[in-house]
Amino acid sequence: MKTPDISKIKDKLLFTPGPLTTAQSVKEAALSDLGSRDSVFIAHVQQIREKLLALAHVGAPEYEAVIMQGSGTFGIESAISSAIPSNGMLLNIINGAYGRRISQIARIHSIPLIELIYDENQLPDLEEIESVLSGSEQITHVAVIHGETTTGLLNPIEEIGKLTARYNKVFIVDAMSTFGAYDIDQKELNISYLISSSNKCIEGIPGFSYVLAKGSELQKCKGRARTLSLDLYDQWAGLNSNGQFRFTPPVQSLLAFHEALIQLEKEGGVNGRAERYSVNNALLVGEMKELGFELYLPANIRSYIITSFLYPVHTDFSFEKFYSALNEKGFVIYPGKLSKVDCFRIGNIGQLFPHDIQKLVDAIESVLFELKIELAEL
Numbered sequence: 001m002k003t004p005d006i007s008k009i010k011d012k013l014l015f016t017p018g019p020l021t022t023a024q025s026v027k028e029a030a031l032s033d034l035g036s037r038d039s040v041f042i043a044h045v046q047q048i049r050e051k052l053l054a055l056a057h058v059g060a061p062e063y064e065a066v067i068m069q070g071s072g073t074f075g076i077e078s079a080i081s082s083a084i085p086s087n088g089m090l091l092n093i094i095n096g097a098y099g100r101r102i103s104q105i106a107r108i109h110s111i112p113l114i115e116l117i118y119d120e121n122q123l124p125d126l127e128e129i130e131s132v133l134s135g136s137e138q139i140t141h142v143a144v145i146h147g148e149t150t151t152g153l154l155n156p157i158e159e160i161g162k163l164t165a166r167y168n169k170v171f172i173v174d175a176m177s178t179f180g181a182y183d184i185d186q187k188e189l190n191i192s193y194l195i196s197s198s199n200k201c202i203e204g205i206p207g208f209s210y211v212l213a214k215g216s217e218l219q220k221c222k223g224r225a226r227t228l229s230l231d232l233y234d235q236w237a238g239l240n241s242n243g244q245f246r247f248t249p250p251v252q253s254l255l256a257f258h259e260a261l262i263q264l265e266k267e268g269g270v271n272g273r274a275e276r277y278s279v280n281n282a283l284l285v286g287e288m289k290e291l292g293f294e295l296y297l298p299a300n301i302r303s304y305i306i307t308s309f310l311y312p313v314h315t316d317f318s319f320e321k322f323y324s325a326l327n328e329k330g331f332v333i334y335p336g337k338l339s340k341v342d343c344f345r346i347g348n349i350g351q352l353f354p355h356d357i358q359k360l361v362d363a364i365e366s367v368l369f370e371l372k373i374e375l376a377e378l
């Protein structure tokens, strides 16, 4: 099959959890051939690391930003497989697919693991967490997902952070889909490892993840890693000694991210971005309800990042047809990832504005009409 000429195809709007619709200036920043040992590149990387820490309200050397090649999962696997010693134990708090992925990583690396598993529309039970922590000396680390992108649920990392501090556990937070759009004070929340990636709320392009690590914990990772390429300590030691990566870095993705951070500052930082995403989300939810769609999660546990909508109760509804018709109109939505319920997801992060949300909702209305799907009045 001949591949289509991408330069002739108009970009679609991505209503997904990433990769996202990005700013023109971010795309353009990637259009340079720079050597990975070029002093300009090294200065960009250093600035990125400093700015990431500042976004989490911390600074070096008390905390260190370690950039890891690969997607978000590589950063998570790097932290989990480097931080927990063979005589340690991970308590993993799970209410979605990304929580389950952390357990999968722990098992692959034979890391002792205890799981607290909740339904995908349920917050973790803080009393149960406390009783597990108070009853087990063996648990050394606790992991949780901040924004469970499986559903759009927001987990209470403040409260869990307090428990980890009270029981002296190392706290690992996957903030993949929230960092940059939710204000997270890493030290205040007792987070030793905070992980996110380039193509989420900072609105860069894919290529790397980053781990913001408490310096004193990072030092303990020396010699603990179970892989070469995902060795968090060695990656940091390399970056720290001469600003260079141990292995080929995603240069263009890092240059784009540097620009994305400038754009974030121009938007008013995390608060400005949170404001736009909240407005996008409120509009999306309001208009979708107006069309007759029902939401999977109640409002009090939902984030303003991505929203799960139940499939309409209609014999003729097919997600594939719905998805394809929207895709042809230039709107990309996302399938569900739930184990028990049929849902689809719509993200409202990236370079999306209220007028884009309105265009999507209008397109959904006309697709429903074309597919002859009438939704019940709510």
Ligand SMILES: Cc1ncc(COP(=O)(O)O)c(C=O)c1O
Pocket (backbone or CB within 6 Å): 017, 018, 071, 072, 073, 074, 098, 145, 147, 148, 149, 150, 174, 175, 176, 177, 197
């Ligand atoms: C909360 C969370 N964790 C982990 C990941 C995995 O990231 P990646 O697909 O970039 O490996 C994602 C991806 O959307 C996510 O939302």
